[in-house]
Amino acid sequence: MKPFKEDVLEDLRNTCLTITFELKKHFRRKRMILSFTLAVALPLIFYIAPRLWGSFPDSADQFASINLSFVEFLIVISGSLFAGDAISGEFEEKTGLLLFSTPQRHTTIFVGKYIGALIPTFAVVSIYYLTTSFEIIGIYGMDAITIDFFKSYFVALIYTSSAVSLIFLFSSILKKKITTTLLGFFSLIMIFPIISTVLEFVIEVEPWYIMTYPVGLITDVFAAVPLFGAGPGGQVMSSPDFYEGIAVMATYTLVLFFAGVLISAKRRME
């Protein structure tokens, strides 16, 4: 038997190998370029459109709030693209017959695949924020970048982790990568938000435990855009508490990630 330390280092090395392998895959399949292009193009629209046809909002917070309202959409697209086929692809395309018969613990491969999906999604979010920050500096000056901007960035990253964890879990359960990708996409864009709305406006309970509920914090931290009436009675949409929201998303990240790894490890090439 190998000494414990040596064994762990070898597992870490294998995980890093998988991460590199996954990043190469995303790069070669042009997903990386597509997502990075979107991450630059989307915030540019909010810069170019007012410059050409209108005027910029009065405050930097308002500009950031409007601009960053699309980052959630981009997170879901990128997460679905990068994590959708992480596990299910190996089973569907039977490449797992080559990969899983190598001298590696299967869990190290799965952890590597998860991180391999998380890194490019983080990169996409970071590019989006970087582009937005350049725009804010260009329009409102250096001082316009406040702590709220970084809080929003932090929320976006935590939401990214929970979204990737969810899609990774789907990937570890489902057989087809297209089903995984679509289920991940629609869960985050439609299913969870609908459940959230029903709970909030029909049953009238705060849906703080729904994964997508705290995502509003990405723009809510600026408190720059007035809340508007919604729902059957015209109720005002509530915003989750910042720390509670972070805790909920972090919990989802960890629980879904571990569930995904455990289910993948149980899954076999039958």
Add this chain to the structure above:
Amino acid sequence: MTDSDYMIKTQNLVKKFGKNIVAVDDVSFEIGRGEVVGYLGPNGAGKTTTIKILTNLLKPTSGRACINGWDVNNEPKEALNDVGSLIGVPGVYDYLTPDEFLTYFGKVHKMPKQKIKRRITEVLDMVKLSKWRHSKIGSFSTGMERRLAIGKAIFHEPNILILDEPVLGLDPEGIKEIRELIKSFQEKDITVFLSSHLLDEVSKVCDSVIFLYDGKIIEQSSVEKIDEIMKEYRLIDIEFLNPLPRSGLEKLNGIEMIDKVQKVSENKVKIIKSDGDPTLTSMILDEIIDRGFKVVSYSPKRSDLEDFYVSLIEKKEGDAR
């Protein structure tokens, strides 16, 4: 002998799918260093399932599978480090080039950079893919993908090779090349465990064979020993001048020295007899002519591994009925 004295060892291996399907049923065998062993059986016999357990793609329901003394399912890193495998028809990473594909698997096997470089050249040469070293695998034909998968199996110079239908999808020339490759492993003292439905291939490269039927081992023997059993002239192909009516078949079956008559076509039959004695072969011909049959050709022949295999399966199916 202990587990580590054998390169591959299975002990009462059982694999069930659901409650009712028993794919592998109490399979135990041992393979020593440098042995080339064929694993034979009809579709659904449990060959691939056994191989998947041996390569940690499946966990057994009970029993143990060991390689180099390591339990494959509990200690995969140690057990599979010296194993090269090719299982079923794997997919390939179509966005990589053979160079990148082999580099990745070389790194997984902890090969030093220089060795990876050297082996890429050697292996791609061996599997005749040197020309496509930097082309995307996505543009490859099935045969080329297969050759690359074989290249991956031998890339890190393993001492144990586990191959599941290695010549599947290859053209006759490719089959011949793989046969030569396996023969060269024998000379290098590499242990090879291969499943195949091409019995002729198995008989040409293997030292011994394990026959599997319905998840169970029904025979385990050296190819030499099987050859010894089968070398006697136990089969006779007969062609008659006229089509053979049912009564004619019954007449032939009535000859005491004959075990079984199989109709091949309207005027051709195959006779199976349990004794390979040439005198008996001659007496059968006399008896056939005496019974009024007009014989065009009468050719006694040696049985091969395929006949042995078919007789085993028929016997097993007969027992089951």
